[in-house]
Amino acid sequence: MTGRPDPEPRPEPRPEQPPGRRPGRRWVLHVDLDQFIAAVEVQRHPELAGRPVVVGGRGDPTERGVVATASYEAREFGVGSGMPLRVAARKCPDAVFLPADHAAYEAASVRVMETLRSLTWGGAPVVVEVLGWDEAFLAAGPGADPAEVSADVTAGAVAEPTTGPRGEGVGGGTPEQPPGPVGPRAFAALVRQRVLEETGLHCSVGIGDNKLRAKIATEFGKPRGVAELTADTWAEVMGERPTDALWGIGRKTAKKLSALGIDTVAQLAGSDARVLAAELGPTMGPWYHRLGRGEDSSPVDATPWVPRAHGREETYQVDLEDWERIAEEVRVLTRRTVADIDREGRPAARVAIKVRFKPFLTVTRSLTMPAPTNDPVVLAEAAVSLLDRVEHDRPVRLLGVRLEMTEPTGGY
Template identity: 40%
Template sequence: MAATRCPGGPRGSGACRCACASAPTAPPPPRVARSDGSTSTGASSCPGTARGSTAGARLAARRSATAPSASRTSRCRAARRSPSACAGAASPCPSSTAAPTSAGASTTSPARPSARWASAPPARSSRPSDRRAGATRPDPTGTGTRTCVRIPSGPRRTIGGDVSRRIAHLDIDAFYASVELQRRPELRGLPVIVSGDGPRAVVTTASYEARRFGVGSAMPTAQARRLCPDAVLVPPDFEAYRAASRTVMALVRATVDTVEVVGLDEAYLDLTGLFSPKAEMRRLVQRIRETTGLSASVGIGPSKLVAKVASDAEKPRGFLVLEREEAVRRFADASPGLVPGIGPKTVERLAALGIETLAQLAATPDEILADRFGTNQGPWLRRRGAFLDDAPVSEERIAVSESRERTFDVDVREPHEMEEHLRRMAAELCDGLTRQDRRARTIAIKVRLDDWTTVTRARTIPEYTAEPDRVAGVAVELLRAYAPARPVRLLGVRMASFAHEAAANAGRGDQLALEV
């Protein structure tokens, strides 16, 4: 007797086009002959069951118990076998459908989708209507329909990830000293102080090795040398520092569009809209290191204030990301002087009110602060204590004042000598303003006596000017009116209230000429 096999159907058709679906189910099944002369029951001839009636029955029972729906049934394996007729099957082929069989009889199984569509993950449609939850598309096999279920992928995201503001502050570690160490590698690991060597010189910056001895910027050099006698004193070379700064800022501007440079060694970067701000900043720090040999500290937060404090918190080579609430908790017990814009004098005045921490400052009512510091500065101080800041990152940073100062190696006692210094500094100041095409109305002087008493005097004139004689004349008049009673160790000239500010404040009324 010829061997009988289930021919199945085309791969993935979802139908077994044989007579097994309509074969009698009453036992015992007929025995059929194989091509090798052996015989077996008809149950083994259908590929939908295992070989042998007993094993096939057990397998069919397990499948029916564990497969709650047709989607769990495997596709007919007959396509991988030699085609022949399937006769006398003990049970219907598991892949048969409600379509009529080749014998013209109807099967007892309900219509079911193709096994491929039931088990394979759905392909994503490019049409928005097809991606809606509950939208349907026809099954390509024609045996049923498929429901497209949209799987949630988490919170809604934009191309920039977090839609909130993200600001970074980048600060080159010990910038001047680091530039000198690049030029003189033999000084690495040694305490280095960048400073002049005059009797009135002050420290420009110091390496971290020198800072361990208490040496800091703006400290008198004589005091720094007492704290660290073995320090190497290096004179400043500002041209080299400016060249290094240009290289660093070129790398910064190649990373983000909006950059606010606030010095040779630091800048604010607006990272809002970047997909991965932290990764971008880490790559920038690495590029700076590879290009210049300089290390940098980075702080990232929702505002310039949080970013600045974060970058200072873990120097050198720090990288700290803080939200405003995290900054409030982390620095709650810190002095108000930690926050940029709150200087030593203000810290003393706050301490007189019993406010010695940022947490206390943030909790102080505006009315109390306004009574002591004014209606503008009082509430501003409370906001600084709470790390509230909405100042934008501005690409164009214009100085609100320009000044020239000089600390004398020997205290100046003669009035005419003081006036000569003022005229020389006024000429230098006006020369710089003329090159920038800037003019101002407010002229001020700064006088520091030998006992470190510091006094300022200012006058606002009717017209804008950058004429050396006009500026020097006002500065000398202010000095004569003050008439220092003690020798002077420092003199300075400053100009403010520039013409561009008047254009910005147009319509607010004319400014009066005042003398302070």
């Protein structure tokens, strides 16, 4: 592809319809907890409210480690997830640094997801697809009344904060029983309200006519708000944004697209899917093209996510140079990972290691086991054997082990 493709022409305007009269439209909501980890820590330590809080590693900014999350107060100083703790401390020297507590975040997440699953929309329980600790998709479940849940009450709207008092945004009804049909914005306000009441945590909600648009809409609603993105507003809202503004396109893919003369969402939408398939692969190329058009046909699926692998890694405060010590650390990490796959009830079929040298050169090596196993000794020695395929010419700052499991009965 040479040059830059023209943006896709805007579709002809649809006939005007009264608000709340677009039958058949199925709505998806994306719920995202605001600064989730930091918010949980502030709940546990109320005295930290309003202060810059940084969570990561062992909570010591003089040690190696990265930021897991930062409160909005810390983000104002440029602190962000993935940043080395030492850099975060320089940017925000008055921040409170705390160690990560995965058990606490898991417990808080369970409360949130239980709250979401307790909701009904259109007379039927909602379907909840959990994406992680702090986010989920929601949709009206089987048996919901289409007349109640397909209303488009604010066509063309982009974002709307919903931080008012109890009842605001839900037509004056109660969270348990809002009056009359509940369109997506009213239901989004209800979701925010119920999550806050039941867990004390704030969330933002994205509304879309598919999962992709709902997910992206959430970013426009943050923090503590609601935003809507549909086929009607996609080109106007997203067209001139860079391709990595799309869920599913990261910096590396954006660079590949840029090399093809595609820098914006509109250019991606107007590109030739056949050229993308030739350049980026027969599966991924057309998929990226659909992302540019905001297309996503995947349903909201409540089936629990089944992991394909488990892994453990460790960043060492002092670089490792003794390769016998390095081998022993790999054995320790493998035993910890075996405990994780044991809980899944599936043996490991493939072993991989990650070695990060000083300063930041990272290499990975892997092998397929002769036969699947969950024997910690066998897997540990397989992982250690991979060290022979790594140069031993510089200090090691991080080690990781990953065990890929056999496919579950019934597949993924």
